[in-house]
Amino acid sequence: MRIxxxxxxxxQEADDVWEGESLLYVLRERLGLPxxxxxxxxxxxxxxxxxxxxxxxxxxxxxxxxxxxREVVTVEGLADFAEQRSCGTGTRGTSLDEAKGWQAEGxxxxxxxxxxxxxxxxxxxxxxxxxxxxxxxxxxxxxDEMLERNPDPTDADIREALSGNLCRCTGYEKxxxxxxxxxxRQSEGV
Amino acid sequence: xxxxxxxxxxxxxxxxxEHPAAVPIAGGTDVMVEINFDHRRPEYLxxxxxxxxxxxxxxxxxxxxxxxxxxxxxxxxxxxxxxxGLALASHTVASPQIRNRGGVGGxxxxxxxxxxxxxxxxxxxxxxxxxxVRGSRRIPIDAFYTGVKRNALAPDELIRAxxxxxxxxxxxxxxxxxxxxxxxxxxxxxxxxxxxxxTVRTGIGSAAPTPIRAQAAEEFLNAALEEGGFWDNGKIxxxxxxxxxxDLCAGACNPIDDVRGTASYRRHAVGVMARRTLTWTWExxxxxxxxxxxxx
Numbered sequence: 335m336r337i338x339x340x341x342x343x344x345x346q347e348a349d350d351v352w353e354g355e356s357l358l359y360v361l362r363e364r365l366g367l368p369x370x371x372x373x374x375x376x377x378x379x380x381x382x383x384x385x386x387x388x389x390x391x392x393x394x395x396x397x398x399x400x401x402x403x404r405e406v407v408t409v410e411g412l413a414d415f416a417e418q419r420s421c422g423t424g425t426r427g428t429s430l431d432e433a434k435g436w437q438a439e440g441x442x443x444x445x446x447x448x449x450x451x452x453x454x455x456x457x458x459x460x461x462x463x464x465x466x467x468x469x470x471x472x473x474x475x476x477x478d479e480m481l482e483r484n485p486d487p488t489d490a491d492i493r494e495a496l497s498g499n500l501c502r503c504t505g506y507e508k509x510x511x512x513x514x515x516x517x518x519r520q521s522e523g524v
Numbered sequence: 525x526x527x528x529x530x531x532x533x534x535x536x537x538x539x540x541x542e543h544p545a546a547v548p549i550a551g552g553t554d555v556m557v558e559i560n561f562d563h564r565r566p567e568y569l570x571x572x573x574x575x576x577x578x579x580x581x582x583x584x585x586x587x588x589x590x591x592x593x594x595x596x597x598x599x600x601x602x603x604x605x606x607x608x609g610l611a612l613a614s615h616t617v618a619s620p621q622i623r624n625r626g627g628v629g630g631x632x633x634x635x636x637x638x639x640x641x642x643x644x645x646x647x648x649x650x651x652x653x654x655x656x657v658r659g660s661r662r663i664p665i666d667a668f669y670t671g672v673k674r675n676a677l678a679p680d681e682l683i684r685a686x687x688x689x690x691x692x693x694x695x696x697x698x699x700x701x702x703x704x705x706x707x708x709x710x711x712x713x714x715x716x717x718x719x720x721x722x723t724v725r726t727g728i729g730s731a732a733p734t735p736i737r738a739q740a741a742e743e744f745l746n747a748a749l750e751e752g753g754f755w756d757n758g759k760i761x762x763x764x765x766x767x768x769x770x771d772l773c774a775g776a777c778n779p780i781d782d783v784r785g786t787a788s789y790r791r792h793a794v795g796v797m798a799r800r801t802l803t804w805t806w807e808x809x810x811x812x813x814x815x816x817x818x819x820x
Contacts, residue, residue, distance in 0.1 A: 335527055353525040353569055354559045375560040377553055377622050378706055392621045395556040397549055399527040400573050476620070497705035498619020 339401045341365060342411025343418075351398045358382045358393040360401075361408060369409035369471045380499030383472035384408045385415075390479045392498075409471035412478055416452035419482065454478045457516035458509075465503035473499045477513050487517055528570040533655075536575055536682060539568075541657040544679035546570040550578065550593040551625035553618070554634045578629065578684070587690055589653075592629025592683045599628075607688055609695030609714050613644040616699045618706050629683045632668065635675040635734070642669070642735030643714030644697050646727030649689040656680040662687065669734035693717035694808035696801035699729075700785075700793045710785040713773070713797035717805050722746070722755050726798070731777035731790045741772030741798070758813045761806050766799050773798035 337348045337360065348364045356375075361367045361384070370393055371381035377392040384393045385407040393406075407415050451459070454477050464470050473496060480487060480495035487495070492513045501509060528546060530536035540546055546568035549555045558564035572578055578593035581603065588606050590599070596614035600623070604611040610628075617623050617640045631639040632652055650665040654677055663676050670676055677683070695716040701707030712729035724745050726738045748765045749755055774795035779787040 353527040354565070356556060356560060376557040377618065380619065380621055383621055389624045390621050391625050392553075394560060395552045395622075395625065397527070397552055397556060397559075397569065397571065399529065399569070400549070400552070400571050402529070495620060498621045500706075 335399060337398050337402055339403060340405045341367065342407055343414060348398070353397075353399065355398040356394045357384070357386075357396040357398055357401050357406070360398045361393060361406070367408050367410050371468050371471055373468065377498075378500070379469070379472070380476065380496075381469050381472040383475045383499065385475060385479065390476050407475070409474055412455065412474055413450045413452040416454070416478060417450070452478060453519055454481060454513070454516045457519065458512040461508050461512035461515050463504060463508040463512035469499055469501040469503075473501065473509060477516065481513070481517055481520055485517065485520055487513070489514075525565065526568045528568055529574060530570065530572070531574050533575050533577060533684070536570065536572060537655060537657050539570055540682055541680045543568045543570075548572050548633065548682060551595065551622075551627055551630050553622050553626040554630060554636075572682075583690070587687045590628060590686045590688060592632075592685055593627045595625060595627050596623035606690045607644075607648065608691050609644040609648050609697050609716055610641060610688065612695070612697035613640045613699075613712075613714065616640050616697070616701075616707075616709075616712075628686050632675065632683055632686070633677075635669055635673050637669075637672060637732060637734055638709050638712075638730040639735065640699065640709060640712065640729070643712050643727030643729045644695070645686065645688060645714075646735060646737050647695065647697075647714035647716040647725045648691065649716075649718075649725060651687045652683060653685040653687060654681045655684050656682070660684070666737065669736075672733045674734075691716065693719040694805040694812070696805045698797040698801050700797070708784065711777075711779070711790045711793050711797075713794055713801055715798070715801040715805055717809055719755060719809065722750060724749070724802075726773060728773065728777060728794055730784075731779040731794050733778065736776060736778075738773040738776035738798070741769050741776060744772055745769045745802075758810045760810070761802065766802055769802060770795040770799040 335351050337351050346365055348360050358370055358372055361370050370384055373379045373381045375394045377395045382393045383390050387404050454474055458464050476496055476499055484491055492510060528539045530539050547566040548570045550572045578591045580591045581594050582589045583606055596617045599614045600611050628641045631641040645665050651662040652668050653662050668676050697714045699712040700710040709730045711731045714727035716725050724742055726742055728736050728738060774791045777791050777794050779790035781787050
């Protein structure tokens with residue numbers, strides 16, 4: 335079957351999608367967006383977290399057919415998403431001219447290294463909250479959504495918001511630091 | 525596999541009548557796991573995300589009509605006053621991501637003895653509104669669970685909503701697991717005080733082939749509270765009454781040994797949760813009475 339939906343502000347279509355396929359598989363294997371990670375495939379680990387119509391969900395538990403006509407934001411689009419939010423501009427998507435002039439950002443088109451980062455991504459780097467990196471994309475999407483909703487979170491709020499994301503490296507302390515840092519920078523308007 | 529996308533409730537009923545084997549999918553938090561792990565290959569998958577009224581709720585005079593797909597996060601956010609037991613149970617479901625997708629309809633459809641909503645529904649009192657092209661009916665929650673992962677639905681029926689009695693007294697919910705998030709209950713317990721009818725109702729999860737009520741325990745407690753005039757005098761429940769209630773709740777269980785816990789642990793834990801939730805709810809009831817009397 336064919337699925338048309340919006341990913342990171344751009345209309346996308348996926349063809350020959352198997353009816354039992356997950357959104358995660360479509361993103362990774364059909365649209366070339368491997369940022370959302372495939373680990374447990376049962377909603378336990380949160381490493382595939384994306385925003386579906388703004389709501390954080392495990393993309394491994396969303397059937398591809400369920401996203402027809404809907405909007406998805408992945409970690410790849412987080413920087414743009416955060417920027418648009420902070421600018422308060424309602425326009426989403428890319429104009430034709432912009433699309434024609436588009437080039438992969440950064441020094442490495444595969445990793446996006448050197449590209450723009452969202453505040454929460456920068457905070458994760460600055461606080462040393464990234465080790466193996468596998469859980470990071472899901473944590474970034476979940477943390478960014480919490481800071482959008484709750485700009486001044488308590489430690490309990492952060493733990494609650496990230497309770498669906500497993501990390502096996504850091505012991506979570508640096509992740510807590512990173513989210514606190516992002517919240518502090520956000521409130522200072524840095 | 526075929527993917528059915530009904531745009532309305534009527535279309536969904538028609539599709540289910542035509543393909544009774546179609547598996548409904550809403551939040552996907554159970555169904556997609558089974559598909560991802562190749563445990564299930566339904567011939568038809570029927571997406572209910574486009575049926576908007578499944579995501580709505582109405583607060584009536586005596587009860588709340590909760591659409592089958594209203595996600596747990598909305599119950600926590602909007603229905604804490606009307607459905608405190610279910611709101612507490614919702615908060616114990618998995619993680620924010622799962623609570624944003626899963627709802628009570630899915631819990632009822634799967635009818636796992638470990639479903640988090642069941643003890644709260646049993647304790648509050650509820651009816652499940654199901655419908656097919658043949659018509660609509662309401663199944664009392666006590667008659668809904670018929671076996672391990674079995675329910676009273678006919679093959680052509682879909683769950684439309686749950687009618688849950690609004691709380692008229694304190695309610696509590698307790699769950700045992702190895703951590704706070706992402707846990708399937710080792711066992712769970714729900715308790716609701718119904719001061720209007722001077723009754724107490726219970727719900728037990730993961731400690732029998734289906735979610736159950738501890739009926740003998742309820743009868744004992746109702747009689748003991750009546751006899752001692754507790755509803756009127758607002759006294760602390762006698763420890764011997766609480767202990768007997770807890771023992772009867774533990775006795776209502778028919779658990780198994782499995783990877784999450786042993787049968788004897790489950791029985792013990794249900795007894796502990798019964799005593800605690802009774803104490804907590806009764807304290808709230810006494811506090812509410814004191815405030816009312818103080819104001820009078």
